[in-house]
Amino acid sequence: MPFYDLTEFFKLSSVLNYNLSAASLNRYNVMLYILAGKRLDADERMDREKKSLMMEALGYLFSAYSHKRRRLGPMAVLHPLRAAALMTRAQPEASLVSLLTVLFHDILEDVQSVDFAAQEWKEMEQRLFELLAHLAPEEERQLIRRLECLTRTKSESYYRYIGRMLDCSSVFSDVVDIKLADRLDNTLDMRVDLEDPLVGIDCFQSLFQLLFVHDHPGYTPASEHQPSTPMNGSRRLYQLFKNAVLLSLIRQPAVPPGGPARRTLFNAVADASLREAQRTLMHLIGYHLKDHRMQRDLVLDAMDYCYSGRSDLVTRPDGQRLLDGLFATYFAPADGKILSQQLDSLYQNKPLMIQGSIAFIVIFLRFLHDPAYFVRGISIEGITAD
Numbered sequence: 001m002p003f004y005d006l007t008e009f010f011k012l013s014s015v016l017n018y019n020l021s022a023a024s025l026n027r028y029n030v031m032l033y034i035l036a037g038k039r040l041d042a043d044e045r046m047d048r049e050k051k052s053l054m055m056e057a058l059g060y061l062f063s064a065y066s067h068k069r070r071r072l073g074p075m076a077v078l079h080p081l082r083a084a085a086l087m088t089r090a091q092p093e094a095s096l097v098s099l100l101t102v103l104f105h106d107i108l109e110d111v112q113s114v115d116f117a118a119q120e121w122k123e124m125e126q127r128l129f130e131l132l133a134h135l136a137p138e139e140e141r142q143l144i145r146r147l148e149c150l151t152r153t154k155s156e157s158y159y160r161y162i163g164r165m166l167d168c169s170s171v172f173s174d175v176v177d178i179k180l181a182d183r184l185d186n187t188l189d190m191r192v193d194l195e196d197p198l199v200g201i202d203c204f205q206s207l208f209q210l211l212f213v214h215d216h217p218g219y220t221p222a223s224e225h226q227p228s229t230p231m232n233g234s235r236r237l238y239q240l241f242k243n244a245v246l247l248s249l250i251r252q253p254a255v256p257p258g259g260p261a262r263r264t265l266f267n268a269v270a271d272a273s274l275r276e277a278q279r280t281l282m283h284l285i286g287y288h289l290k291d292h293r294m295q296r297d298l299v300l301d302a303m304d305y306c307y308s309g310r311s312d313l314v315t316r317p318d319g320q321r322l323l324d325g326l327f328a329t330y331f332a333p334a335d336g337k338i339l340s341q342q343l344d345s346l347y348q349n350k351p352l353m354i355q356g357s358i359a360f361i362v363i364f365l366r367f368l369h370d371p372a373y374f375v376r377g378i379s380i381e382g383i384t385a386d
Contacts, residue, residue, distance in 0.1 A: 004271035006196040009082075009188040016081050017074070020062070027058045034085045038094035050096045056131050057100055063124055064111045071230050072192050079185055080106060087181035090264040095174070097139050101146040102178045108151040142172070149175050150182075157334055158242065162249050163380030169256060176250065176258055180265035183243055187272045190231050190239060191279075203278040203361075206285075210296055218295070221286040233280050234330075234347035238339075240360045241331040243273045247367050248374035267368060274364035281357035289350045298322075298351055302358040311359045312366070314377030316385040323355050327377075328385045 015033055019026040031054050040050035061077055068076035084102045088094050113121045132140050149168035152161040162179075169176045191197070200222075209216040247270060249255070258266075285295050305311060305323050317325025330346045333339040346353060366373045377384045 004184075004188075004268045004275060006188055006191070006193075006272075006275070007199070010193075010195075012082055012085060013074070013078060016078055016085075020075060020077065027055050027062075030058055030081060031055055034081065034088055034099070035094055036085065036089050038088060038091075040094055040096050040099075053096065053131065053134055054099060056127075056134070057103055060124065060127050060131060061103055063127070064107065067115055068110065070189065072189070074189075074192070076110070079189065080104070082189075083178075083181045083185045086184055086268075087177055087261070087265070090177070090181070090268070091261040097142050097146070098174045098178065100143055101150070101174070102181060104143075104147055105150045105178055105182060108147060146172050146175055146178075150178060157382060159245065159249070159378070159380050159382050162246055166249060166255050169258075173256070173258055173262075176255075177261050177265055179246065180262065180269055183246055184265060184269050184272055187239060187243060187269060187276060190236050190276065192229070197279050197283065198275060201282055203282055206282065207299060210292065210299060216292075218290070218292050219282060219286050221283075225287045232347055233283065233353055234343040236276060236280055237346070237353065237356055237360065238331055238343055240273050240277060240364075241327060243269055244360070244363055244375055245378055248378040249380065251367075251372070251374035252379075270364045270367040274361060274368070277357050277360035277364065281354060281361070284350060284354050284357065289354060294351070295354070298354050299358065302355040305355070306359060306362040311362050312373075312376060314375065314383045314385045322352050323359055325385070326352065326356050326359065327383055332383050 016030060019029045019033070031051060035051075039047050040054070041047040061080060065075065065077035065080075070076050070079060080103045083105070084099055087102050088099065091098075116124065132143075135143065146168075149165050149172060152158070156164070165175055165179060201219075206219045210218065247266065250266065289295065289298075301321070302323065305321055310321070310323065314327045315324045317329050330342045331339075333342055346356075363375065377386055
């Protein structure tokens with residue numbers, strides 16, 4: 001499947017959801033779908049044993065996430081299942097420890113005793129201990145160490161968390177693949193639609209017509225504006241910012257190079273982000289800011305800004321250009337409450353959201369076409385404006 005394709009992602013979600021909704025949870029079908037025809041061991045007996053362990057892990061996972069939902073409403077357990085399926089499809093071979101790591105990558109953050117009755121929590125802990133006991137001692141050690149690498153502590157900034165995870169990759173190179181699969185799923189999981197909003201739309205052709213065809217009527221959406229959701233445009237742009245941070249830190253010289261799976265997933269995150277930026281842009285000019293003259297002025301100003309190289313670095317909010325300070329002002333706050341307030345403020349600024357969408361299109365195109373590219377001013381210390 002094209003890893004960045006939203007329509008294929010909807011199909012992936014529907015297959016998993018269908019099996020999860022069965023009268024008796026079909027762990028076997030879920031496992032087969034995640035593995036996509038790959039074996040867990042060349043030896044037939046060991047392959048069966050490892051698949052049996054994976055079935056146990058799925059059973060635990062279904063219980064652990066039984067009370068939880070994603071931000072847009074679907075069952076929360078879909079996230080680790082899809083991330084595992086995406087990673088498996090990118091890797092030439094499947095590994096039990098890697099699969100258990102991606103399936104459990106959010107467990108330490110998401111699953112807490114307060115969410116369960118005392119007896120239920122005790123039984124779940126016992127199931128987890130039994131699962132770990134079935135692993136070889138070295139496999140158990142590696143699984144726990146990987147999960148520690150992928151778990152963000154409350155005191156860590158996002159930048160330092162990614163930096164620590166990248167440090168771990170010198171020993172466990174697959175943690176970067178797992179994080180990329182995690183971010184890919186989060187990027188695709190920002191919409192609950194009947195189909196990809198980009199179907200039948202050429203974003204670049206629409207921009208060309210806006211700039212060069214003097215009597216072009218402009219882009220008009222085929223359907224009415226959908227009701228608002230918890231994931232509005234400014235919060236989608238924030239998720240794209242997190243992707244730009246992750247890809248930029250992976251691209252920095254101190255990070256050891258990965259294999260084909262990492263390149264596949266890296267490009268998939270960039271491609272999925274590029275398409276999401278296009279969806280956001282077309283939504284804004286189709287529903288929110290419909291004046292063609294204003295649209296053209298904003299596009300031309302963003303074009304000049306990006307072509308000058310200003311979108312390649314974190315800039316200060318100096319008041320000279322609308323895009324200056326976008327990252328530093330709206331996406332950088334470490335305090336969750338302040339960040340939410342800034343994203344609410346950004347949502348009210350539709351001209352800046354239009355230009356921000358264009359800047360992200362350029363940023364992710366650069367990631368795809370320049371193997372040495374990263375956004376300057378992003379480091380494990382945070383962001384530094386020029």
